[in-house]
Amino acid sequence: MAVFTPVSLDDLSSWITQFDLGKALAIKGISSGIENSNFFITTERGEYVLTVFEKLTFEQLPFYLNLMRHLAEGGVSVPAPIANRKGSIINELHGKPASIVTKLAGHCELAPQPVHCAAVGAMLACMHMAAEDFEIRQPNLRGISWWNETTPVVLPYLFDSNKQLLTEEMAFQNAFAASDVFKELPNGPIHADLFRNNVMFDGDQLSGFFDFYFAGCDTWLFDVAVTVNDWCIDIESGLFDQARVRAMLDAYHEIRPFTAEEQIAWQPMLRASALRFWLSRLYDFHMPRDAEMLTPHDPAHFERILRLRIEQAAPALFTTAG
Numbered sequence: 001m002a003v004f005t006p007v008s009l010d011d012l013s014s015w016i017t018q019f020d021l022g023k024a025l026a027i028k029g030i031s032s033g034i035e036n037s038n039f040f041i042t043t044e045r046g047e048y049v050l051t052v053f054e055k056l057t058f059e060q061l062p063f064y065l066n067l068m069r070h071l072a073e074g075g076v077s078v079p080a081p082i083a084n085r086k087g088s089i090i091n092e093l094h095g096k097p098a099s100i101v102t103k104l105a106g107h108c109e110l111a112p113q114p115v116h117c118a119a120v121g122a123m124l125a126c127m128h129m130a131a132e133d134f135e136i137r138q139p140n141l142r143g144i145s146w147w148n149e150t151t152p153v154v155l156p157y158l159f160d161s162n163k164q165l166l167t168e169e170m171a172f173q174n175a176f177a178a179s180d181v182f183k184e185l186p187n188g189p190i191h192a193d194l195f196r197n198n199v200m201f202d203g204d205q206l207s208g209f210f211d212f213y214f215a216g217c218d219t220w221l222f223d224v225a226v227t228v229n230d231w232c233i234d235i236e237s238g239l240f241d242q243a244r245v246r247a248m249l250d251a252y253h254e255i256r257p258f259t260a261e262e263q264i265a266w267q268p269m270l271r272a273s274a275l276r277f278w279l280s281r282l283y284d285f286h287m288p289r290d291a292e293m294l295t296p297h298d299p300a301h302f303e304r305i306l307r308l309r310i311e312q313a314a315p316a317l318f319t320t321a322g
């Protein structure tokens with residue numbers, strides 16, 4: 001049960017009086033998250049999601065919450081933050097930052113078909129373009145600087161073959177990030193964690209992207225790579241499912257055409273996104289916060305994917321001019 005900060009109905013009843021949401025009627029902890037404490041809440045006005053942020057600070061949060069507001073106002077389906085009567089969307093609860101956002105309808109699609117991947121690809125392209133004029137700039141806090149900080153922390157825990165893989169891949173990625181091709185890649189605010197469990201479908205209809213708390217400014221292609229590496233693979237083997245890959249990339253390309261530089265950067269970027277999640281999973285595995293409450297995600301999954309992305313040629317990023 002991953003609710004780190006308990007919130008009772010009594011706690012909520014007094015806290016919610018600062019919003020125009022009527023009385024609090026019910027609160028239910030959500031067990032599936034591993035980063036924050038999340039609750040479904042019901043008030044006289046409807047159903048919402050309350051998040052108490054466990055690690056993110058009052059300084060970092062305006063980027064995420066205002067980005068969600070910007071996207072929601074721009075017609076992209078994401079949870080819209082609810083402001084209190086003073087206009088504030090981040091408010092303290094039990095000494096931590098917290099916010100209320102609208103609840104998306106439906107369920108996560110954990111066994112996606114090409115139709116789901118096409119919907120996600122199209123909305124990802126719309127999201128990138130809608131976020132382009134967002135004014136707050138915050139780097140991807142799980143980007144290459146974090147990889148360089150985290151590598152020496154996890155390295156001592158690894159077997160020799162994985163030590164070598166991590167060291168060599170970091171050298172490759174540092175060189176790639178310094179390359180001329182990399183500098184030409186389009187960038188802006190990205191979701192950066194758009195896994196199957198962060199998208200809601202109501203039937204086959206995409207009802208929204210959520211969990212923006214790893215968002216940051218980075219290359220759009222990195223976001224595409226993160227998404228393809230989760231949505232378009234066989235989960236057991238990590239191998240690509242070509243039909244899902246094509247559905248997602250073609251749908252994205254139709255809305256925001258990929259560039260020639262992005263085609264060159266595609267394989268390194270698929271490797272980068274596998275590395276990013278291998279590293280964070282290694283970190284969470286070897287440095288757990290509250291071990292008794294959590295089953296950490298399996299780092300070996302992304303070690304396998306990283307090895308495959310190094311060994312096998314990447315699928316074409318696009319097959320027709322945009």
Ligand SMILES: Nc1ncnc2c1ncn2[C@@H]1O[C@H](COP(=O)(O)OP(=O)(O)OP(=O)(O)O)[C@@H](O)[C@H]1O
Binds near residue numbers: 035037049079105198
């Ligand atoms: N706006 C929303 N609308 C509907 N359901 C939501 C919403 N936000 C969160 N949820 C539900 O809460 C669960 C956990 O949320 P979320 O993924 O944001 O948590 P987290 O702690 O950041 O987890 P993780 O980082 O592991 O994905 C989701 O799987 C989803 O079922």
Ligand SMILES: N[C@@H](CCO)C(=O)O
Binds near residue numbers: 035193195280297
């Ligand atoms: N999507 C991440 C968890 C953090 O949201 C992972 O699967 O490792």
